[in-house]
Amino acid sequence: MSMSVRTPRTTCERCRRPTSACWCADLQPVDTTTRIVFLQHPREAKVAIGTARIAHLGLSRSELHKGIDFSQHARVAEIVARPGTALLFPGEGAVAPGSLLRPPDVLLVIDGTWPQARQIMALNPALRALPRIGFVPRQPGNYRIRREPAPHCVATVEAVVEVLASFERDDSRFAHLLRAFDRMVDRQLAGIAARTEPPRRRHKPGDPWWTVRSMPDLDGLWPQLVAIAGEANAHRQGSGVEGDPEIIQLAAKRLATGEVFQAFIAPRRPLAPCAAHHLDVPIESLLGGRGLPEVLEEWKRFLRPGDRVVGWGPFGWDLLVREGWQPEYRPIDLRLVAAQRMKRRPGRAEAATRAIGGTLGQESLAPGRAGRTLQAIGAFVERLLEEKRAAKDSKPSTPCSKP
Numbered sequence: 529m530s531m532s533v534r535t536p537r538t539t540c541e542r543c544r545r546p547t548s549a550c551w552c553a554d555l556q557p558v559d560t561t562t563r564i565v566f567l568q569h570p571r572e573a574k575v576a577i578g579t580a581r582i583a584h585l586g587l588s589r590s591e592l593h594k595g596i597d598f599s600q601h602a603r604v605a606e607i608v609a610r611p612g613t614a615l616l617f618p619g620e621g622a623v624a625p626g627s628l629l630r631p632p633d634v635l636l637v638i639d640g641t642w643p644q645a646r647q648i649m650a651l652n653p654a655l656r657a658l659p660r661i662g663f664v665p666r667q668p669g670n671y672r673i674r675r676e677p678a679p680h681c682v683a684t685v686e687a688v689v690e691v692l693a694s695f696e697r698d699d700s701r702f703a704h705l706l707r708a709f710d711r712m713v714d715r716q717l718a719g720i721a722a723r724t725e726p727p728r729r730r731h732k733p734g735d736p737w738w739t740v741r742s743m744p745d746l747d748g749l750w751p752q753l754v755a756i757a758g759e760a761n762a763h764r765q766g767s768g769v770e771g772d773p774e775i776i777q778l779a780a781k782r783l784a785t786g787e788v789f790q791a792f793i794a795p796r797r798p799l800a801p802c803a804a805h806h807l808d809v810p811i812e813s814l815l816g817g818r819g820l821p822e823v824l825e826e827w828k829r830f831l832r833p834g835d836r837v838v839g840w841g842p843f844g845w846d847l848l849v850r851e852g853w854q855p856e857y858r859p860i861d862l863r864l865v866a867a868q869r870m871k872r873r874p875g876r877a878e879a880a881t882r883a884i885g886g887t888l889g890q891e892s893l894a895p896g897r898a899g900r901t902l903q904a905i906g907a908f909v910e911r912l913l914e915e916k917r918a919a920k921d922s923k924p925s926t927p928c929s930k931p
Contacts, residue, residue: 555708557588562631562695564688565607566592567648567655569640579685579709580639586705587688597651607634608654615658616691617649622662625694635661635691639684665690685709699854707849710858714842717742717864737869738916744836744860747913752836753783755905756859757898758844759807761795761814769798775847776814777807778823779894779902780830780837783909789830790894792817808896824853831856838862840877840905862905869912877904886911 564587566580573594584592591603598604607613612633625631636655638645649655665682682690686709689702737743746753757780760773774796780789792809794817804811827848837845837859845859866874874880878900881888886907893899 555586556704557586558701559588560692563634564590565634565636567638568592568594569644570594572640579683582708583685583688583705596648614661615655616661618662622660624663625661625691631695714861718867740868743865746909749836751784752834754780754835754837755783755902756780756837756839756844757901758847759898760847761800761803763800771797777898779898781893781902781906783906788893791823793820793823836860840901877901881908884911
């Protein structure tokens, strides 16, 4: 009887993730005025979905030291003894980062679960003597693959970005760290949704999608949902045209009201030979597009406070982020919801919509492929909400019992 030998997955030496889930390409190390020094609990170092390594690799002057008792650690002792060193840790005496007249030269950040962090604090009196910095996050964390003890708790990388952005009065410098973090979370959730073997968590495979903790509340968010489809001018590798794909078509629909945004954007570099064919639009529409600054201003006016952008994958909003747009809230990747609903890879938006019984209308929301994607996103969300409401309506009521 022959036995199959499982081939081990290749691993990136830098981020120590499987090469299929490597996020190194999302990180461009950035220098900071304040040096970040991570004190990582040994157990946290073994967690594949930990985020301190994302922050460490994305900050060129950062350091990472593993341990619990650092009293005999020469480098950590040297840092703690320096004037201008502070500790990121909530509690009595902690001050908000924005209230400081001058940021600290070094900020120590404990990485681990809250019980692990408290253990490190208990064993290191020198840390307890440092000036403390604490904060209340401006928005809920996106660490949907780990259970946080309270809504205000965030991942290590999110905490570091929040503090550094406050020190340097610049959110955009550290946006790449959050993009790498978000994509790591999205990949993990997509893998969980697509998994065919028995789950390792208590969630049952047959449970409806809306009962899964990581799924967005599409019903409650319906008035704020804005579906988006973006298309790019992308040249094949080796074409001789340098640069990342650039947005040349932007289409969006406010799902609750039906308001539509549509714009072609003039290419800033030579148009890819097959762009018009792939986007299914006339080449004259692409070449005659409007200027990017004008379209971005119109896009910002289209959006309202509290809007949540939803797309079939992150490609559309990633194109906008590259051009300087920053969403108020993290966009929703409907593909992840679809994978949970369908228990498999969902494929393209139109095919997925038909697969769950959704109806694709004949109206044209925008020219070409973007318009069809936009229509499918709306139909998919509507079908999901129909299923949810039908399930709740059919649930038998529980009779009241008398004492």
